[in-house]
Amino acid sequence: MTRVLVTGAAGRVGTHLVRELRARGAEVHTAVEDMRPGDRVYVCAADGPEKVARETAVIDAATRAGAERIVKLSAMHADPASALPAFTWHGQIEDHLRKTEMPAVILRPAFFMANLLMVAEGVAHTGLLPAPTAGRRVAMIDIRDVAAGAAAALLDEGHEGQAYDLTGPSAVTFADVAAAIADATGRPVRALDLTEEQARPRFEGAGLPDWLAAHLAGVFALIRAGGFEHATGHVEALTGRPARDIGAFAREHAAAFA
Numbered sequence: 001m002t003r004v005l006v007t008g009a010a011g012r013v014g015t016h017l018v019r020e021l022r023a024r025g026a027e028v029h030t031a032v033e034d035m036r037p038g039d040r041v042y043v044c045a046a047d048g049p050e051k052v053a054r055e056t057a058v059i060d061a062a063t064r065a066g067a068e069r070i071v072k073l074s075a076m077h078a079d080p081a082s083a084l085p086a087f088t089w090h091g092q093i094e095d096h097l098r099k100t101e102m103p104a105v106i107l108r109p110a111f112f113m114a115n116l117l118m119v120a121e122g123v124a125h126t127g128l129l130p131a132p133t134a135g136r137r138v139a140m141i142d143i144r145d146v147a148a149g150a151a152a153a154l155l156d157e158g159h160e161g162q163a164y165d166l167t168g169p170s171a172v173t174f175a176d177v178a179a180a181i182a183d184a185t186g187r188p189v190r191a192l193d194l195t196e197e198q199a200r201p202r203f204e205g206a207g208l209p210d211w212l213a214a215h216l217a218g219v220f221a222l223i224r225a226g227g228f229e230h231a232t233g234h235v236e237a238l239t240g241r242p243a244r245d246i247g248a249f250a251r252e253h254a255a256a257f258a
């Protein structure tokens, strides 16, 4: 039986990943102390100033223990020189992982559809989906497909040395998202495009840590620059199934938006 150590198992992707790995017959562990030679290791710590230290510690422990393969959950636009905090951290961790020369797979998902749940209550109350996207499209991805891609990268052969940009099946505008939510809930919903200036207080005044407010503002700046418009077929290449679309996501989470 393949042994897999899943870090971040309590997180959004991790929860689905543990379920998927067990369904595929793997033996799943979640404590780094249980690492053994031959394990396959999924690396994901919460975003934040401790992220680089926490993930590089797991990578180093895996290297020392003689793990067989590392799968690192990164992000599209990961770059140590990025102006966006979380993308900088991912870039630094990717660099560290490459230096270990461990057999590894890097997963770089686009914007998570699950982020929309952060504004679900507001959508339910106002019928408005506000976002500073300048009408640009986003190849957003369902976290279950991130988890399915991670399970494939951990359990299947032929992926070592690869980096996959994980996206949904197509890029959608927030007007498309609003229409999908309206269809799923049976209530009118429309997208409200904000300017950067209109959106700034929503990020800066939301009680978020400074790095997260800056990161979110940066993500929407990237969206406005078209940085998330390219859909790839990498989920299907990894899992053999097409990625879930925004309609499926909206139907599954209709209660949160209604």
Ligand SMILES: NC(=O)c1ccc[n+]([C@@H]2O[C@H](COP(=O)([O-])OP(=O)(O)OC[C@H]3O[C@@H](n4cnc5c(N)ncnc54)[C@H](OP(=O)(O)O)[C@@H]3O)[C@@H](O)[C@H]2O)c1
Pocket: 007, 008, 009, 010, 011, 012, 013, 014, 044, 045, 046, 047, 073, 074, 075, 076, 086, 108, 109, 110, 111, 112, 115
């Ligand atoms: N959001 C996006 O659009 C997006 C896009 C691309 C990439 N990413 C990347 O994806 C990664 C996040 O993945 P994820 O969403 O699966 O992680 P996540 O939900 O943030 O969870 C990661 C870890 O955070 C802690 N945590 C967060 N919520 C928790 C809860 N409700 N209960 C208990 N612990 C909780 C846990 O770690 P501890 O117990 O160790 O504290 C958990 O294992 C980040 O590296 C991010 O940069 C995100």
